Amino acid sequence: MSIHFLTQVDTTPITSYGRCPIFWQTYPLIGLLILYLLALLIFAFFIHRGVRDVHHMRKEYLTTLGLGLTFTTLQIISSTTSWLEFTDPYLTPNFWLLVGLITIHIISVCYPLFYIRVKLRRESRLVATEQLQFDQILQTPFLFEEFKRFTADQFTVNYALFYERCRDLQILSRRLEDSTSEAKVAEFIPISKDSTLELNETAIVVDLDPEISEKVEPWMINELKGIYKAFIDQDAYMRIELNKNLQDEIRRKYENSEISLSWYDDALREVYHLLRKGSYPQYLGCRLRTRSCPSSTRLKRKNKFDK
Structure with a gap:
């Protein structure tokens, strides 16, 4: 005798969801x-x-x-x-x-x-x-003198003096270059009374000889050498500390007489950053604390004494 079991499976999808009980x-x-x-x-x-x-x-x-x-x-x-x-x-x-x-x-x-x-x-x-x-202080004569006196108290006046001499030399050389350029243009292009062309407009069009801008006057050479002996040389009485590679490069050019107006450009940029990041924050803090630095007070007293 055999017994058969039938199992019916529900194939419909489950549509309900139930949470399992937690005991x-x-x-x-x-x-x-x-x-x-x-x-x-x-x-x-x-x-x-x-x-x-x-x-x-x-x-x-x-x-x-x-x-x-x-x-x-x-x-x-x-x-x-x-x-x-x-x-x-x-x-x-x-x-x-x-x-x-x-x-x-x-x-x-x-x-x-x-x-x-x-x-x-x-x-x-x-x-x-x-x-x-900081640029405004460097460009204003009275503020720069006050800043220099403050750097004298901080023993960093050598950097300020080096920056001043290089900056004055650059300004003077640019003025001489501009005057030479105007004279060169006036020499090659005569201006008549009937001409409506101005000198400044002519100077923009004409290309000058590059040797004119690279020419170094004898007094400029003496000034560049004086800056070297005062600030860069090993026996300088106001020696400044720069990057070693930069100092070696300047000394090599000095020994080989490779003198140009761009001789101290890299050194000037380094001194500018040293003054702005080192001396200027202390100078600004001194002015904020006392409204006037002691050096500036001495400067005012000196001016009154001179009068």
Whole structure:
């Protein structure tokens, strides 16, 4: 005798969703896991309490760790209990994990990038403003004299004097070059009374001989050598400290008599940056603290005494 069993399988898709029951035996395990996460957060705060944060990363690290542990706890509670349950059952298991990742990304990545961009823009504006103010001091005779007297108190007056002599030489050579150019143009292009062409417009069109601009007068050579003996030479009484390669290059040109007006261009740029980054902030702080530096007070007294 044979017995046949028939089994009917329902092939219709499941349209309902039900949460698996969580028995009370699992609650202690969930509680221990949450307490472990809180203990880990407290331990992280404790070990970073006395650490010197040089790069300002401790706050970001602890914030990221705290947010991660918080959203992990919410994820555990949402997955194992009926708390924090939403209308859509498919959204509940991964909701807090997704919110935690987005929040951590915004705080740890987006905000630091935005802060760095704003800070760099602010610093660039401050640097540009500071450079304009420093250039104004160098171009104003009275302010530059006051700045030189302040550098004398700071034992950096050699750099200010070197900058002054090189700058005066450049200004004078440019004036002589401009006057020579005008004379050269007037010599080759005579201007009649009926001509409507002005001298300045003619000077823009005509190309001068390059030897004219490179010509160094004897007095310029003496001035360049005097600057070298006063500031660059090893036995100079007002010697300035520059880059070693730059000093060797200037000394080599001096020994080989390769003298030109651009001899001290690199040294002048280096001295300019040294004064702006070294002496100028101290000078500015002195003016902000006392409204007038002691050197400027002595300068005013000297002017009154001269009168």
